[in-house]
């Protein structure tokens with residue numbers, strides 16, 4: 001059979017549990033995996049137009065980040081070492097002051113960091129509702145698989161007094177949500193989805209919340225938002241409103257009771273865990289969260305970086321390592337979350353949450369969302385147990401090739417869809433101008 005591209009010669013990890021194949025190969029045609037297995041066997045069956053030699057590398061599914069604020073890429077370093085309400089006050093001011101070009105550059109820079117660290121798909125946490133198209137255009141240009149959401153905010157934040165520029169009436173929110181889905185869902189050859197979203201559940205009246213979920217169900221799209229970040233009781237409230245379902249992905253998800261966990265399990269709700277952002281901002285996901293229990297319960301737990309202003313890095317390898325270690329330390333239990341669990345959270349669980357049933361693992365018929373990691377480095381050898389090394393020792397810097405839907409977005413660490421130097425210099429220049437425009441009180445005031 002013919003193939004467009006063959007990755008060959010590396011250690012193949014098709015998913016979290018299959019035995020690695022030491023000298024493996026993946027054949028891709030029209031964006032889909034058409035053959036996979038031992039290199040010798042695949043070579044006998046496939047005539048490829050192009051071969052990428054992956055000797056000394058691990059070939060694995062691309063990582064899926066289920067919670068990322070692309071707008072906050074421009075805010076990296078602007079809100080470190082402050083508590084969450086002060087952090088929110090500052091970041092909302094920064095996001096509110098961004099213009100269309102800022103949103104575009106910030107999203108491009110976020111996509112660039114994801115491509116360079118092996119993330120092939122992501123869920124936007126809640127985009128700037130004024131310039132949502134700029135974000136969509138950046139994702140389209142990046143070549144990544146992405147889910148767009150917008151901040152649905154009808155009610156101002158109850159916990160601080162700063163004005164929120166994204167608050168608008170219910171009707172405007174509902175209209176803009178429909179427009180987002182109709183314009184973007186299924187675009188860029190199906191790489192881009194558009195979902196419903198909220199910043200926080202308490203930013204919506206119950207009526208608006210039910211209406212937004214109704215739109216998600218009407219269009220068959222998902223819903224993503226922050227939940228159980230600072231309060232208990234939100235899952236029970238959503239249950240009372242009759243809206244819980246497997247098309248929901250809730251970020252942070254720290255404050256849950258045993259009853260909440262039952263409702264999450266019963267309704268197939270997806271739970272996004274952001275250990276890096278939590279450890280940076282002291283949100284409490286290790287001491288107060290119940291992630292090992294949710295994994296044990298069979299709840300679909302996935303992983304996210306959150307954003308450059310609180311998770312600091314968009315490197316999902318670092319997040320995998322944190323997910324696989326922080327709960328061990330907290331519980332004094334070295335088997336609290338296994339490296340296989342963490343790998344699964346960052347790949348197939350993320351793809352399931354994102355409603356990409358044919359991504360997240362490498363098998364025939366799946367979308368060719370594949371990365372290759374250079375193992376021939378001191379910190380990754382010896383490679384007795386490659387999966388453990390990838391979770392405990394690797395970083396995004398070790399990724400050499402990133403492929404989405406069969407398209408090579410990075411080869412030998414050269415990104416093909418963006419001019420990296422240009423995006424980074426634009427990010428710095430626009431960021432400096434943005435900071436200049438903000439009142440000084442943005443960086444001194446406390447909520």
Ligand SMILES: [Zn+2]
Nearest residue numbers: 125226251306
């Ligand atoms: Zn977030």
